[in-house]
Amino acid sequence: RTRWGGPSPTASCGVAPDEVGVAGVPAGLTGSGEQRDRAAPALVAVAGVLGLLIALRVRPDTLYDDAAITFRYAARLADGLGFTYNDGDRTGGASAPLYTLVLALGAATGIRPEVAAAALSVPMFAGAVAVATWLGCRIGGLVAGATTAVVLLTGSVFQTLMLSGMESAFAALLGLCALAALSRGHTMVAAVLVGLAIVNRMDAGALALAVLAGIGAVDRRVPWKEAAATAAVALPWFVFATWYLGSPVPFSATQKLAGRSGTWDRDPTWVLSAITGRHGALVLVLAAASTLLVAALAGCGSETTSP
DSSP states (O other): OOTTSOOOOOGGGSSOGGGBOSTTOBHHHHOOHHHHHHHHHHHHHHHHHHHHHHHHHHOOSSOOTTHHHHHHHHHHHHTTSOSOSBTTBOOOOOSOHHHHHHHHHHHHTTOOHHHHHHHHHHHHHHHHHHHHHHHHHHHHOHHHHHHHHHHHHHOHHHHHHHTSSSTHHHHHHHHHHHHHHHHTTOHHHHHHHHHHHHHHOGGGHHHHHHHHHHHHHHHTSOOHHHHHHHHHHHHHHHHHHHHHTSOSSOHHHHHHHTTOSOHHHHOTTHHHHHHHTTTHHHHHHHHHHHHHHHHHHHHHHTTTOOO
16 A cells, blocks of 8 residues: 555454455455445445435525625626725625635626525535545545445534535535545645635635645655645735735634624634534544544554555
8 A cells, every 4th residue: 555545454453464454444344445446436426416415405595694795705806896895995804715716707707606606515515525435435444434424414514504605615625625635645736725725714724734744744754845835826815815905814813813703702712612512522532532543553554564
């Protein structure tokens, strides 16, 4: 296997090599390599088709929340009124510039932003489910891939956000495609996609750090080329936003950080509170246990693996 394909099976885990699946896990849990090669494409295809059908079935009749802000920016941009919400007011109110530009392109050809957003959300939802399923199969085997598909296809919050008309589906698909490219060892492709993700939403900077750290850890080098590629893709927007809007930081972010958008946003730990609420504590425990298990299996599988 390549360095990005996971550690080679070894007998050091107490399992014969032909009984080992992914990262030292017995093949009965993950499927053998040959089984995965045959079944994974079919599983990914089924997940994608189900994603299309479910998206068409549950997509809302009315889009909501920040989507309307994005639509107005896109419409005005297509009409030649600039990246503005109101005349003479250059405020960075569109928190997803790349998504806004995509909708503006549609508006320039006569497709209203809300129509384009509703239409694009369906294939993007299906695409995100398919790519995530493929990643699950590649990293954890067939069971992991199928579990990924079921969780995403049945998750009501995931469905709501992805089909709301906001940039969520676009952001998820960009991020997942970056991880898919990375898992295949296409580090430069991943870097470019991460750069686009940052233009789409500035908080994708966290994804960029994770991807660059992953490249550094796996390839044992400083990922200068990938960091430069990511910066080259994102920098033009940062320069333009600084010149035209006064700052590349979206207005919504500055207001939330200043505590001006309601009590929910005044608590800087609200994300952690949301994760740990209700059954969140159990999720965190399972996530920690899974991380330790994967690390242990990877270490076990790499004991006799040559670089």
